[in-house]
Amino acid sequence: MSNGPQDRAALFKTRALIVAVIVGSVAGNALLSRGLRQSNNELSTSFSHYVYALANPWVIAGVLLLAAWMIANLSLLSRADLSYALPVSGSVSYMLIALVGHFFLDEPVSLWHWIGIAIITAGVVLVIETSPLTVAVHEAPEDER
Amino acid sequence: MKWALVLVIVAANTVGDVLNTAGMKRHGEVEHFHPRAVAHMVLHLFRNPFVMGGIAALTVSFAATILLLSIANVSFAIPATSASFLFEVILAKYLLKEDVRWKRWLGATLVAGGVALLSV
Numbered sequence: 001m002s003n004g005p006q007d008r009a010a011l012f013k014t015r016a017l018i019v020a021v022i023v024g025s026v027a028g029n030a031l032l033s034r035g036l037r038q039s040n041n042e043l044s045t046s047f048s049h050y051v052y053a054l055a056n057p058w059v060i061a062g063v064l065l066l067a068a069w070m071i072a073n074l075s076l077l078s079r080a081d082l083s084y085a086l087p088v089s090g091s092v093s094y095m096l097i098a099l100v101g102h103f104f105l106d107e108p109v110s111l112w113h114w115i116g117i118a119i120i121t122a123g124v125v126l127v128i129e130t131s132p133l134t135v136a137v138h139e140a141p142e143d144e145r
Numbered sequence: 146m147k148w149a150l151v152l153v154i155v156a157a158n159t160v161g162d163v164l165n166t167a168g169m170k171r172h173g174e175v176e177h178f179h180p181r182a183v184a185h186m187v188l189h190l191f192r193n194p195f196v197m198g199g200i201a202a203l204t205v206s207f208a209a210t211i212l213l214l215s216i217a218n219v220s221f222a223i224p225a226t227s228a229s230f231l232f233e234v235i236l237a238k239y240l241l242k243e244d245v246r247w248k249r250w251l252g253a254t255l256v257a258g259g260v261a262l263l264s265v
Contacts, residue, residue, distance in 0.1 A: 013176070036214050066207070071183060074196065078169035082162060083237035083245050083253065087230060091256040094227075098263050107218055116262030123255030126248045134244035140173035143185045 010079070014132050017076040021089040024069030026096040031062030033105065078140070080132040087127045091120045150213040151226055154206050158229045161202030163236045168195025170241075227260035 035058030054060075076085050095117050101107035169175075172193055175186060190196045213222045234253040238245040 032211070033214055036211065070200065070203075071187065074165060074169050074190065075175040075178070075186075077162075077166045078172055078175040081237060081243040082166040082241060083234045083243045083249050086162060086233055086237075087249070087253045087256040090230065091260055094260045094263060101218075110265070112262050112265040116259040116265070118259070119255050119262065120259030123252040123259060126252035126255065130246070130248050130252075135170060135242060137170055137174045140175050141185070141189055144175065144182045144189070145177055 011132070014076065014080050017072055017079070018085065018089045020072040021069060021076055021085075022092045022096065024065055024072055025089075025093040026100060028062045028065035028069055029093075029097055030100045030104065031058050031065060033101075035059035035062060037105075078137065081134055084127060084130060084132045088124050091124055095120055147213065147217055147221070150209050153209045154213065154226045155229045155232070157202045157206035157209065158226065159232045159236065161199045161206060162229075162233055163240060164195050164199030164202060166199075166237070166241055168193045168197075168199055171195065221264055227257045227264075230257040230260065 035056040054063075073085075073089070076089065098107075098109060098113055098117065102109040168190070172186075172189060210222065230253050234245060234249065237243045
């Protein structure tokens with residue numbers, strides 16, 4: 001792999017998309033969790049219960065963020081391997097969700113959680129050292145330029 | 146009930162991500178992110194059966210996640226689905242023909258193990 005300015009610009013876009021995917025998934029999940037917590041904590045057999053839960057503004061904001069997350073994630077998967085993107089974007093989200101749960105939703109973070117976070121970080125460092133794309137991809141359709 | 150939902154989430158997540166990756170590799174490398182380009186991309190993707198199938202699978206996983214979140218903590222719900230990391234790397238190598246070498250195997254294994262620890 002060469003390190004010309006175009007390669008670096010492409011790598012920058014891939015990394016920016018990873019950050020967007022992480023932020024979208026963490027913020028979306030935190031909003032959803034908060035909204036669902038406000039409505040009820042039990043499994044209900046009543047359909048109207050779920051309609052009420054989904055009409056909550058926190059839930060609506062969360063769903064909108066997850067739609068943006070979907071577009072960022074699809075763009076990322078068009079330019080990087082799944083086996084590169086998923087361990088990085090997916091796991092950093094998990095860590096941040098644990099931390100957001102700890103700091104904003106008062107969910108406890110145990111010693112095991114901290115050890116888990118350290119192990120995930122080691123795994124992410126390993127994956128991020130590999131080349132992001134190992135399969136052939138052609139250019140996107142013309143009207144997307 | 147909790148673990149049945151976890152099973153649905155893991156299966157749907159894996160199928161969804163693999164279909165989305167296959168669909169986006171066929172779509173082509175997304176380079177531009179101004180609103181018009183993104184709008185055109187979304188229109189193209191409506192006619193991409195892989196991506197539509199992938200989004201359908203992720204929607205199933207999303208609905209199951211909402212159900213799970215309503216009966217369990219975030220710190221149980223999210224990490225319990227960590228098995229999908231390894232399944233997806235296996236499918237990425239053998240189905241999507243990605244070049245997965247020891248660094249990615251070890252990295253993905255550490256990630257799955259670490260995420261599983263988050264549910265302890």
